[in-house]
Amino acid sequence: MSTTAQDLLDGLLDLEEDFYQEGYDLGAADGAQAGYTEGSVFGVEKGFEKFVELGRLYGKALVWTQRLADSTRKEKSSTSQQPESGTSDVGDLVLDPSTCESMSGLPQSSSRLAKNLALLLELVDPASLGMENTEEAVNDADERFKGAVIKAKLIQRVLGEREDTADIHPDAKEIQALGDGTGSIEDISSLKIRH
Amino acid sequence: MTSTHSDGQTIVHQDTLDDIFGSSPPRGDGIINDQDGGQGLPREQQQAALSGNVEPSDLPSLRRQHVTAGYRDGVAESKGQHIQAGFDAGYAVGARLGMRAGTVIGILEGIVRGYDGKNGTIRKQQPGTAGESTATTEAAKKTRQEKREEILRRYRAAVRELDMHAVFAGSDTPTAAPLQGDEKSEKPEVQLGARGDAVVAKWETQVNVPLWEANMDTLEMTKE
Numbered sequence: 401m402s403t404t405a406q407d408l409l410d411g412l413l414d415l416e417e418d419f420y421q422e423g424y425d426l427g428a429a430d431g432a433q434a435g436y437t438e439g440s441v442f443g444v445e446k447g448f449e450k451f452v453e454l455g456r457l458y459g460k461a462l463v464w465t466q467r468l469a470d471s472t473r474k475e476k477s478s479t480s481q482q483p484e485s486g487t488s489d490v491g492d493l494v495l496d497p498s499t500c501e502s503m504s505g506l507p508q509s510s511s512r513l514a515k516n517l518a519l520l521l522e523l524v525d526p527a528s529l530g531m532e533n534t535e536e537a538v539n540d541a542d543e544r545f546k547g548a549v550i551k552a553k554l555i556q557r558v559l560g561e562r563e564d565t566a567d568i569h570p571d572a573k574e575i576q577a578l579g580d581g582t583g584s585i586e587d588i589s590s591l592k593i594r595h
Numbered sequence: 596m597t598s599t600h601s602d603g604q605t606i607v608h609q610d611t612l613d614d615i616f617g618s619s620p621p622r623g624d625g626i627i628n629d630q631d632g633g634q635g636l637p638r639e640q641q642q643a644a645l646s647g648n649v650e651p652s653d654l655p656s657l658r659r660q661h662v663t664a665g666y667r668d669g670v671a672e673s674k675g676q677h678i679q680a681g682f683d684a685g686y687a688v689g690a691r692l693g694m695r696a697g698t699v700i701g702i703l704e705g706i707v708r709g710y711d712g713k714n715g716t717i718r719k720q721q722p723g724t725a726g727e728s729t730a731t732t733e734a735a736k737k738t739r740q741e742k743r744e745e746i747l748r749r750y751r752a753a754v755r756e757l758d759m760h761a762v763f764a765g766s767d768t769p770t771a772a773p774l775q776g777d778e779k780s781e782k783p784e785v786q787l788g789a790r791g792d793a794v795v796a797k798w799e800t801q802v803n804v805p806l807w808e809a810n811m812d813t814l815e816m817t818k819e
Binding site for chain 1 (some may be wrong): 657661662663664668669670671674675676678680682684685686687688689690692693694695696697698701702703706707708710711713715739740742746750752755762763782783784787788791793804807808810
């Protein structure tokens, strides 16, 4: 080791740099994985959150469509037997479209209802919804969701269905007990506000 | 550096590097013991230190210091570069599962609403059977109410099980609960996607989503 002080100093600085680089490479590899994982988990959550609501509207639209079709069919052939008492055994509960047979029929001759329903289905059709995180797809999904919410509200109003799920939500206690069921504002507020 | 008797080459050499190498391990000790931490010094070094010639080694701590600094910078820089790629990949997976889970919940919600008693419990009665219909209507009303209760139970179970955190926890399906050996090497969104799929698929079968969708197709065709 015949070396000058400068050489040794350089050697030391090189050594420090080597140490730094060693750590950097290690960190870069770990960081890449950590960053990707963090982003991925967050992305899964955000994607799910956004589309679960779109899916909900789509599912509801599927049921309404089925009910509308049943009603139309019933109207046309009023001689058909109603199968409700035969199939309404709770034991083997059927959750497929045939369950709509025993539901109340939809208001007839409402072409607006049919039109709104068709529009709603179009807005939330999973086949045409972009599910990538591109600006275009995200904006499109947001726009369509907004439109679908309005359409669903319109349909619910025509059908006299509740718009919220407060009464059937798993956490719902005895919300139905509030008021006399008319759902009018006066009814609920009179119970909550004590004059 | 403060030495005053710098009269020879060797001494000058030592003095110049005093503050840098003063803490270096004695020559010949090429092995850097990282775990040592400079505390429990080997006897050799202690003796050397006692002799006044060489001070205890700081190289492990020097190494640690620079490796740590490099590691921090490496993590910080590369993490930021990879978050977006992860998010994009995860978003698509989450979106697809969210859509499917939402569809199941929506169908169940729609069925519950269809059984809500409010707007006319039962479809308008057939004319001419007014006599016996009151009795059958009462009975039908009852089964109907029971049926609604059962559907409501399913709906509530679905909302609970298809909650985002429940879906990706994989706790609902025992097979997916523990991290599989090869699952670890998979990308996170793939793991989460597989877990979520197991939970959602179970519900899709229960409500028979394909049948609802197939009916929709035929309806749309006959519409206009």
